[in-house]
Amino acid sequence: MKVRKEVKEAMEVLGIDQCRRGQLKPIGKILKGKDVLLIAPTGFGKSMVYQIPAVCWADRLTLVVEPLVALMHDQVKSLQSRGIRAAYLDSTQSAKEQEKVLHKVRQGSCSVLFVTPERLESHVFQKTVRKVDIALLVVDECHCVLRWGASFRPAYQKIGAFADGCSPRPVMLAMTATCPPEEREELLDALQMQDAICVERSLYRSNLVFLKKRVQSREGAKQALLQCLKKYGPQRALVFCTTIPCAKAAAEELKKHYPGEVALYCGKEKRDEDRILRGEARIIVATSALSMGLDLPDVELVVHLQMPLSLADYYQMAGRAGRNGETARSVLICCDADYRTNRYLLQSTLEGSSLERALELLDEIKNFCDEDRACMVQSLLGALGEHVKRCRYCTNCQKEKRK
Structure with missing residues (x-):
């Protein structure tokens, strides 16, 4: 697959020599403004699928919803080491630290912001992000939206309404390693994803x-x-x-x-x-x-x-x-x-x-x-x-x- 110039430039920023097989397709769909459900095994490199568009759209905001604070910290540290304006909001921060992050968002000096799904319910947070241009909304571990799963989080079911309340509505990328065919329609409905394209890779791990x-x-x-x-x-x-x-x-x-x-x-x-x-x-x-x-x-x-x-x-x-x-x-x-x-x-x-x-x-x-x-x-x-x-x-x- 031919790699677009903007994707190549983003790869250089991220220190990526070449994308893995299957990564370019969802990246291309996202850059064309399509919602994507990505089902791929652990180790596939799902983070690259949203990080490349985030770098391409660095003058707008990419909002990443992660279920765990620990993973947010790790991702932000990695992106900042590449000179990418990334930040996170979580309960470990003081009110002053959180306000500092929100100020960066308001000023347009934050390209990638990581939050937990519960953060989207905050009135203060909503008031801030409603005034900025969110290019991409990433929902990691999106299977957490299903009520019968061991990882179910009620806040995940409100992400779709949050996206619809943004103007303009952001492109959405939902990612998981496990979503059987019979559950996909319900997952997409719960997240209110619009005409989403499902991209799936083999889950087989030979090692x-x-x-x-x-x-x-x-x-x-x-x-x-x-x-x-x-x-x-x-x-x-x-x-x-x-x-x-x-x-x-x-x-x-x-x-x-x-x-x-x-x-x-x-x-x-x-x-x-x-x-x-x-x-x-x-x-x-x-x-x-x-x-x-x-x-x-x-x-x-x-x-x-x-x-x-x-x-x-x-x-x-x-x-x-x-x-x-x-x-x-x-x-x-x-x-x-x-x-x-x-x-x-x-x-x-x-x-x-x-x-x-x-x-x-x-x-x-x-x-x-x-x-x-x-x-x-x-x-x-x-x-x-x-x-x-x-x-x-x-x-x-x-x-x-x-x-």
């Missing part, structure tokens, strides 16, 4: 090996986790838990075996966040929230100590491994007790059609855990709308090979 281990109890799950860490001896590992109590208990247990090497990230307890982002913790225990805010390239092992709420959530978290292209493993520890726990969690927080859909997705991942013959990669990506050949390396493929 990521999917494994699973069935256990009979929580004690068995703990032992399986310790065995995984000992067997694969990773440079860096992520341990995901569905519940906060499980995450805290796992972190305490691992600290006994790996003193000084374990960090915990769950809920509002983020004391180890800086250590995690600096890459100082070798083993990170977290709830699903971290799956959207972590950009460490050298994760070699992801272990799910509890069953995730859906296959989409599972793939989102597993995808944190092997972002540098090196061989990595994702191990799913399966325990029937997790299914009952997850049903209780969903029934306690959802109702109506949202609960019905969430329980369907939970049954889907339970079947995935129970299935011992079908290729794990085929089953997983098939549920996400993509058909691939048997991987030959997952637990089930290896089991069939030995027969």
Whole structure:
């Protein structure tokens, strides 16, 4: 694909020698004023898809909605190092610091502004941005708009109304690694995206090996986790838990075996966040929230100590491994007790059609855990709308090979 002059110039600013396969198409659509839904795996480089247009439209504002503060800080630091006028607004700043950022926005001296979805509801914020020209509105991790997802955030459902209230209405880019075909229309409707073009890339990750281990109890799950860490001896590992109590208990247990090497990230307890982002913790225990805010390239092992709420959530978290292209493993520890726990969690927080859909997705991942013959990669990506050949390396493929 021929690269436009303005795109080449933006790439030079960002220090990019060449775009990866598939990045130029959504960039071109955005620069033509089209709304885009981008579905691509972790490691694809989705940030480049909005950063290049942002540089092309540097005299206007690109507003990026991120679910986690940690990811915002990381992105802003990277852009500022390239001389790009980037900033963020979040709860860690004082009122004076926030006003300083808003002043830059009003003066037109900010090209890229990162905010959480909740910030869009602020009257002070709305009053400021309504007076500036927002060229591009980026919605990262846009699957958070779906009510039945583990990552659901109510504020995401108000983003579409915010965009429609801007004059002129900005071009919108929504990005995610997981959005099955049957959910796309609802996602686009919830964000009120206009005639959006869906651009999707293969979710298949040839360097990521999917494994699973069935256990009979929580004690068995703990032992399986310790065995995984000992067997694969990773440079860096992520341990995901569905519940906060499980995450805290796992972190305490691992600290006994790996003193000084374990960090915990769950809920509002983020004391180890800086250590995690600096890459100082070798083993990170977290709830699903971290799956959207972590950009460490050298994760070699992801272990799910509890069953995730859906296959989409599972793939989102597993995808944190092997972002540098090196061989990595994702191990799913399966325990029937997790299914009952997850049903209780969903029934306690959802109702109506949202609960019905969430329980369907939970049954889907339970079947995935129970299935011992079908290729794990085929089953997983098939549920996400993509058909691939048997991987030959997952637990089930290896089991069939030995027969």
